[in-house]
Amino acid sequence: MIQLTHLQKLEAEAxxxxxxxxxxxxxxxxxxxxxxxxAVLLHLVMKAFAPGKPPFxxxxxxxxxxxxEMIAFRDARIAELGLELIVHTNEEGxxxxxNLFASGSRLHTDVMKTQALRQxxxxxxxxxxxxxxxxxxxxxxxxxxxxxxxxxxxRWDPKSQRPEPWRLFNTRKRPxxxxxxxxLSNWTEADVWDYVALExxxxxxxxxxxxxxxxxxxxxxxxxxxxxxxLRAGEEIExxxxxxxxxGCYPLTGAVESNASTxxxxxxxxxxxxxxxxxxxxxxxxxxxxxxxxxxEGYF
Amino acid sequence: xxxxxxxxxxxxxxxxxPAALLRFITCGSVDDGKSTLIGRLLYDTGAVPxxxxxxxxxxxxxxxxxxxxxxxxxxxxxxxxxxxxGITIDVAYRYxxxxxxxxxxxxxxxxxxYTRNMATGASGADxxxxxxxxxxxxxxxxxxxxxxxxxxxxxxxxxxxxxxDLVGFDEGVFTAxxxxxxxxxxxxxxxxxxxxxxxxxxxxxxxxxxxxTPWYRGRALIDxxxxxxxSALAAxxxxxxxPVQWVNRPNAHFRGFSGTIALGxxxxxxxxxxxxxxxxxxxxxxxxxxGEDSSAQQDEAVTLVLEDEVDASRGDVIVSAQDxxxxxxxxxxxxxxxxxxxxxxQGLIVQQGMTTANAALSIRTQIDVNTFAEQPTDSLPVNGxxxxxxxxxxxxxxxxxxxxxxxxxxxLIDRLTNETVALGVIDEVNPADLPQGHAAVARKAxxxxxxxLAPADSSSETLAEALSWRIVSALIVTLLAxxxxxxxxxxxxxxxxxxxxxxxxxxxxxxxxxxxxxxxxVDPEQNADGGGI
Ligand SMILES: Nc1nc2c(ncn2[C@@H]2O[C@H](COP(=O)(O)OP(=O)(O)OP(=O)(O)O)[C@@H](O)[C@H]2O)c(=O)[nH]1
Ligand SMILES: [Mg+2]
Numbered sequence: 141m142i143q144l145t146h147l148q149k150l151e152a153e154a155x156x157x158x159x160x161x162x163x164x165x166x167x168x169x170x171x172x173x174x175x176x177x178x179a180v181l182l183h184l185v186m187k188a189f190a191p192g193k194p195p196f197x198x199x200x201x202x203x204x205x206x207x208x209e210m211i212a213f214r215d216a217r218i219a220e221l222g223l224e225l226i227v228h229t230n231e232e233g234x235x236x237x238x239n240l241f242a243s244g245s246r247l248h249t250d251v252m253k254t255q256a257l258r259q260x261x262x263x264x265x266x267x268x269x270x271x272x273x274x275x276x277x278x279x280x281x282x283x284x285x286x287x288x289x290x291x292x293x294x295r296w297d298p299k300s301q302r303p304e305p306w307r308l309f310n311t312r313k314r315p316x317x318x319x320x321x322x323x324l325s326n327w328t329e330a331d332v333w334d335y336v337a338l339e340x341x342x343x344x345x346x347x348x349x350x351x352x353x354x355x356x357x358x359x360x361x362x363x364x365x366x367x368x369x370x371l372r373a374g375e376e377i378e379x380x381x382x383x384x385x386x387x388g389c390y391p392l393t394g395a396v397e398s399n400a401s402t403x404x405x406x407x408x409x410x411x412x413x414x415x416x417x418x419x420x421x422x423x424x425x426x427x428x429x430x431x432x433x434x435x436x437e438g439y440f
Numbered sequence: 441x442x443x444x445x446x447x448x449x450x451x452x453x454x455x456x457x458p459a460a461l462l463r464f465i466t467c468g469s470v471d472d473g474k475s476t477l478i479g480r481l482l483y484d485t486g487a488v489p490x491x492x493x494x495x496x497x498x499x500x501x502x503x504x505x506x507x508x509x510x511x512x513x514x515x516x517x518x519x520x521x522x523x524x525x526g527i528t529i530d531v532a533y534r535y536x537x538x539x540x541x542x543x544x545x546x547x548x549x550x551x552x553x554y555t556r557n558m559a560t561g562a563s564g565a566d567x568x569x570x571x572x573x574x575x576x577x578x579x580x581x582x583x584x585x586x587x588x589x590x591x592x593x594x595x596x597x598x599x600x601x602x603x604x605d606l607v608g609f610d611e612g613v614f615t616a617x618x619x620x621x622x623x624x625x626x627x628x629x630x631x632x633x634x635x636x637x638x639x640x641x642x643x644x645x646x647x648x649x650x651x652x653t654p655w656y657r658g659r660a661l662i663d664x665x666x667x668x669x670x671s672a673l674a675a676x677x678x679x680x681x682x683p684v685q686w687v688n689r690p691n692a693h694f695r696g697f698s699g700t701i702a703l704g705x706x707x708x709x710x711x712x713x714x715x716x717x718x719x720x721x722x723x724x725x726x727x728x729x730x731g732e733d734s735s736a737q738q739d740e741a742v743t744l745v746l747e748d749e750v751d752a753s754r755g756d757v758i759v760s761a762q763d764x765x766x767x768x769x770x771x772x773x774x775x776x777x778x779x780x781x782x783x784x785x786q787g788l789i790v791q792q793g794m795t796t797a798n799a800a801l802s803i804r805t806q807i808d809v810n811t812f813a814e815q816p817t818d819s820l821p822v823n824g825x826x827x828x829x830x831x832x833x834x835x836x837x838x839x840x841x842x843x844x845x846x847x848x849x850x851x852l853i854d855r856l857t858n859e860t861v862a863l864g865v866i867d868e869v870n871p872a873d874l875p876q877g878h879a880a881v882a883r884k885a886x887x888x889x890x891x892x893l894a895p896a897d898s899s900s901e902t903l904a905e906a907l908s909w910r911i912v913s914a915l916i917v918t919l920l921a922x923x924x925x926x927x928x929x930x931x932x933x934x935x936x937x938x939x940x941x942x943x944x945x946x947x948x949x950x951x952x953x954x955x956x957x958x959x960x961x962v963d964p965e966q967n968a969d970g971g972g973i
Pocket of ligand 2: 475513528
């Protein structure tokens with residue numbers, strides 16, 4: 141008997157988890173955040189239900205600050221696959237003029253991401269939401285179950301997580317409770333890129349190096365994606381060859397200088413890199429346990 | 441199409457040789473150094489990026505147990521409560537790789553209170569590293585964890601005798617602990633126990649052999665982990681077991697049964713049957729992750745299309761035609777009770793394979809983790825391990841855990857609170873001394889009727905068998921007629937009539953039975969199961 145490869149095992153495990161949700165939850169949704177993890181998740185979801193289509197919609201929580209190329213990629217990809225996409229924005233937040241540069245990353249993340257996500261989940265009464273988060277991303281994620289139970293208030297309680305032995309997922313819940321489900325829990329960043337290469341999965345061009353207009357600010361290279369980013373005194377826009385290791389809201393996502401314009405190039409760069417992928421994310425840096433805190437408040 | 445596809449055709453990516461994956465856990469008593477050891481493994485294999493290392497330095501000063509030195513356990517103890525108390529509460533999964541292998545490691549908590557989290561980590565492991573503090577030796581918790589590890593089928597253990605730096609790297613201490621561990625776990629059925637003297641804190645015998653243990657003849661831990669063979673016994677390639685997870689019916693033209701192959705392999709044309717019904721058919725096609733395929737192997741997530749319009753739903757199991765997997769309601773097993781509330785046996789749901797059912801639990805003995813002796817009892821405390829009998833309200837496709845890691849495993853869920861209260865393994869299906877529990881009797885009766893009235897099931901009868909007894913019968917009639925009438929043509933006619941009439945009557949019987957039972961085909965408990973809510 142030929143052993144399944146490492147990636148084949150991860151793939152089978154993820155497909156099993158995805159189908160388990162379809163079989164036991166009433167109203168699932170796929171949180172599609174356009175990045176590479178979402179790309180892999182979407183690919184796996186397509187496989188899990190082939191030759192049919194996924195029996196649930198996709199949801200994108202649009203903070204209005206995503207890179208324009210992300211939105212273009214999203215729309216092209218959804219049209220190509222013929223899927224149903226729900227785009228949700230926290231309209232009260234938008235009306236209140238929560239401006240990332242003015243109000244800061246903390247308020248922005250809370251209002252435009254966490255609150256927005258909760259609004260959308262409540263509005264459509266989703267009882268299970270797939271996310272592409274991986275345990276290797278962050279140390280509180282490393283502690284999270286694959287089927288992560290949330291209270292009716294969307295809170296995560298890290299101290300009372302259900303045991304999850306073998307493949308026996310306990311998907312029972314009471315009205316109002318829901319699950320965040322993470323099929324890529326056991327994947328690493330390297331696995332994701334290896335799989336993207338192996339399966340030829342389309343990803344947003346921002347992952348590949350190209351000369352882009354960037355501003356050096358707070359120790360990061362921020363790409364000026366639109367005019368909402370006003371230049372501070374002494375700041376200058378430079379064209380530099382950069383790419384992104386993770387994708388989020390453009391003012392919060394640092395670019396890395398790179399010439400890697402091919403998949404093999406970025407995989408080689410990742411393997412020799414000495415910093416973690418989330419280093420380029422501003423929101424992760426407000427204090428040690430901050431991700432755990434955000435998750436308890438309902439963040440993904 | 442304007443989708444920005446970013447794969448230059450010439451960008452041929454050199455995929456590394458598919459490294460085998462090793463899933464292992466660290467376990468053992470409180471503070472023996474499990475998290476520190478994993479931190480050390482991550483650190484020594486270069487899996488800790490610089491930015492995490494920088495925060496580790498800061499964290500070590502703030503929460504660390506090692507003064508100003510690095511506290512590697514903080515790489516793994518990721519919850520705020522864990523860092524404040526310097527203990528592990530829940531399992532952490534971490535990932536690292538060397539040029540030779542990829543690893544998924546689960547760091548489990550040592551405190552007895554969190555035993556269920558330890559068991560969760562153990563259930564998927566190929567190998568366990570059991571830590572022992574060299575100053576303390578084998579403790580009750582070391583035995584409990586060893587028992588759980590053995591119960592969930594881990595056959596290879598590494599006993600890392602840790603904190604050797606605190607006992608002057610004394611060979612005598614090492615040998616004494618190794619001997620006492622061996623003696624303590626003699627009956628647990630481990631295939632291989634490897635003892636390694638280590639200091640997780642300093643890194644001795646982890647990535648390379650230590651100069652402080654010149655007496656140690658074995659290998660360094662990472663070297664061992666990279667090369668240990670944990671491949672499961674290859675299942676008979678003619679066998680197949682696939683619990684149906686989800687029925688894929690995207691349109692009127694396609695009906696497939698999705699699931700993960702638990703045992704053996706599937707191939708197009710294979711004769712299969714569906715349990716519990718026993719209906720036989722053949723695999724018409726296989727949709728795998730790669731598209732359509734002519735075969736698929738164990739652990740692959742597939743969709744099987746069957747030749748006949750057979751009825752199968754979530755929880756049924758598609759098995760190879762000759763598979764003897766029993767369909768039963770009662771089984772004996774061992775379990776770990778994980779709830780703060782004592783096991784009452786009431787209001788429980790058993791979850792097994794891809795199905796759930798109401799179940800009654802009777803506890804027979806509790807197993808003492810120190811002596812492994814068994815005491816008769818009818819209740820189990822939290823973290824108690826015991827032998828039990830479980831009666832399911834509906835028939836399940838069962839197997840013993842030693843033969844089948846999927847169908848042989850189960851959990852119990854409290855019907856009221858939805859809490860997962862126990863995890864266990866099946867030791868015996870349909871045990872002989874079945875006491876006449878009412879659930880079993882009440883539900884057996886209609887089954888008995890059905891079996892007596894049911895037509896001989898062609899699906900459980902091979903063509904050769906069917907023909908042979910009909911030919912024998914026809915021959916006997918021919919012979920009797922020949923004796924009675926002494927006329928050859930009458931005798932032959934009688935024989936032929938017997939043969940033909942039997943076929944006609946059989947078809948009529950079959951039809952009548954089908955009509956009579958048609959309305960009962962839907963198992964009422966299926967509804968209770970399907971929703972999962
Ligand atoms: N001297 C010495 N100290 C060690 C060694 N390994 C671990 N320690 C210390 O022992 C203490 C407990 O270590 P942990 O790694 O947190 O122990 P643990 O087994 O993970 O504990 P729990 O998960 O809470 O059961 C810490 O203060 C470690 O620094 C070692 O090899 N030598
Ligand atoms: Mg620990």
